[in-house]
Amino acid sequence: MTGPREDIQALIDLMARLPGLGPRSARRTVLHLLSRRAQVMRPLAQALLDVADSARDCLVCGNIATEDVCHICRSEKRSIGEICVVEDVADLWAMERAGVFRGRYHVLGGTLSALDDVGPEDLRIPRLEERVASEEIGEVILALGATVDGQTTAHYIADRLEAGGGVRVTSLAQGVPVGGELDYLDDGTIGAALRARRAF
Numbered sequence: 001m002t003g004p005r006e007d008i009q010a011l012i013d014l015m016a017r018l019p020g021l022g023p024r025s026a027r028r029t030v031l032h033l034l035s036r037r038a039q040v041m042r043p044l045a046q047a048l049l050d051v052a053d054s055a056r057d058c059l060v061c062g063n064i065a066t067e068d069v070c071h072i073c074r075s076e077k078r079s080i081g082e083i084c085v086v087e088d089v090a091d092l093w094a095m096e097r098a099g100v101f102r103g104r105y106h107v108l109g110g111t112l113s114a115l116d117d118v119g120p121e122d123l124r125i126p127r128l129e130e131r132v133a134s135e136e137i138g139e140v141i142l143a144l145g146a147t148v149d150g151q152t153t154a155h156y157i158a159d160r161l162e163a164g165g166g167v168r169v170t171s172l173a174q175g176v177p178v179g180g181e182l183d184y185l186d187d188g189t190i191g192a193a194l195r196a197r198r199a200f
Contacts, residue, residue: 008034060131062107062124064089072096072104079103081138085128085157087111087145090183095143098190103141106131111149112156120156129160132167142171 004012008030015026033041057063058070065071072078082103086092092105108123120126132140140161144150158169172190 061105084141086143094183098187111153113149139168
């Protein structure tokens with residue numbers, strides 16, 4: 001009995017790299033796609049190409065957008081005095097789903113990690129400092145995960161911003177469990193944590 005062709009195996013290997021998919025789940029997914037080539041696989045392939053060509057990082061906040069500046073940063077309905085700092089775009093989308101924050105965002109692109117050799121220059125921390133200095137920001141809300149790396153990053157940012165003076169630094173409060181990540185929390189929990197934020 002022979003295995004899948006090389007090009008199909010290459011697709012399985014690529015799928016297995018996606019979060020939540022191991023080799024077995026990737027094989028099942030690819031077999032499902034192959035069984036529905038016209039209805040699912042070709043439209044999916046086209047959508048992937050379209051997004052690969054059009055998606056880019058917002059030059060202001062780091063959100064994923066189809067233009068240089070995302071719709072949140074362009075919106076005149078957003079409060080210009082508050083920035084909510086999140087680890088990645090999934091966290092920004094989680095905050096938006098909750099519908100409780102009407103300010104602007106800043107996506108770091110990860111957290112500080114000595115083990116992975118990720119320092120401040122590898123993230124958008126210098127850009128955050130520039131924004132705070134130039135955009136008349138009154139409050140920076142640190143909405144980072146309650147993990148060791150998340151809290152290390154939050155403390156580093158708070159120290160940097162407070163050293164510059166003139167900005168209030170707060171963090172999410174109750175409802176966010178230790179080790180919790182925003183993308184996995186329900187909207188009510190995120191809303192309660194934002195409303196009960198406290199000085200960092």
